[in-house]
Amino acid sequence: MSRDLPPLNALRAFEAAARLGSLAAAAAELYVTHGAVSRHIKALEAELGTALFQRQGRGLALTPAGHRLHEAAAAAFEPLRRAWAGLRGAGETPLVLGCPGSLLARWMIPRLERLKADLPGLRLHLAASEGTPDAALTGLDAALLIGTPPWPPGWQVHRLGDERIGPVVSPRHPAHARLAGAGPEALLDEPLLHTASRPGAWPEWARRNGLDPAALRLGTGFEHLYYLLEAAAAGLGVAIAPQELVQADLDSGRLAAPWGFVETGGEWALCTRRGDTGPRVAALAQWLRRELHA
Structure with missing residues (x-):
């Protein structure tokens, strides 16, 4: 048998x-x-x-x-x-939070001091990863992601806010002045910086702005968004990114967004296994939601 x-x-x-x-x-x-x-x-x-x-x-x-x-x-x-x-009394173990490396470097790390002050009882262990975690969230208690539904059916998803993306360019770019005064169609003549982690970002932006994605000219590609944005800040070309990940650069003048940002249908989400929501995850989700809308 x-x-x-x-x-x-x-x-x-x-x-x-x-x-x-x-x-x-x-x-x-x-x-x-x-x-x-x-x-x-x-x-x-x-x-x-x-x-x-x-x-x-x-x-x-x-x-x-x-x-x-x-x-x-x-x-x-x-x-x-x-x-x-x-x-066994290990209830004070850190909550293991996975998130993409670029999101960790450009959004989470700058906010860690504020997170510790606002949620002093929450111990976090941050784990950088690229791509979407497996359906079992192996090795993680939760994952902070930017993506497009549907999510895996075994996940409990705390929706935090809408994703908005847009092109960004540095004042150091040789064509910055010309581009800043032109409409979105001006980017059809530019070799665009892009990243393998979000291959659909430029086509999605083009469609949302009434442009033909097939008319885009892709230039240098980068494996990660972090490197893409550093290249843009160095004046090497026009990049595209979620608004929240470049807001500090926009505020400091390191980058500019002459064409604004558009919603993609994607969302920021804090994901756990279904049924795993506890007070720590609920508090973290509320804090993240507040930070995104600040």
């Missing part, structure tokens, strides 16, 4: 290996041998009749079946870890 659930020890070994990307690291975390972790995973694979991992260089990569099982395992183990920590 087949079992309804996998063996718990085997599932723990698999979840640790999937989360850490290494059999050796999983063995160290679980205080067992490398061979024990390997045998547990092979037992699961034999019972399922399919591979859960494949070799990728020196590390491991999950197969499609492995991804599916890891999402389910992480969703089960993470609440257990938090509940166990609370029962």
Whole structure:
């Protein structure tokens, strides 16, 4: 007779290996041998009749079946870890908040002193990441994101505010004076700075301004928004960004936004696993919402 659930020890070994990307690291975390972790995973694979991992260089990569099982395992183990920590009196552990590196550097870090003053009882551990976290929010208690719904169905989403994006240019840009006095169509003649993390930002802005996205000329690209905006501030071209992430630069005159900002249909959101909302998350969501609308 087949079992309804996998063996718990085997599932723990698999979840640790999937989360850490290494059999050796999983063995160290679980205080067992490398061979024990390997045998547990092979037992699961034999019972399922399919591979859960494949070799990728020196590390491991999950197969499609492995991804599916890891999402389910992480969703089960993470609440257990938090509940166990609370029962052991670890209720004062930091709240692990993930957010994209550019958002962390340009928006959260400048506000940390105010956050500590306003919410003195909240201990935060900030984890920089790029891209959207996995559906289980593995390793995180919450994530601060700018994105477009729908969000994963297993998330509890605290909507904080609308996303607004717009082009920004430095007074150091050789064509700043000409561009600042022209309409949005002037940007069709400019090689535009862009970022791989938001490939749809320029086309979305163009559509919202009645321009043909196909007519845009993309220039230098950057992996992260932070570098994109530093290049714009150095006068290397016109960039595009969420208003809140460049507001300090606009206030200081380091950047200008001659064409303003438009809503994208996206939103700022604080996301947790569904059912995980507690007083710390509720207080943080309220504070973030207030900061965005300040």
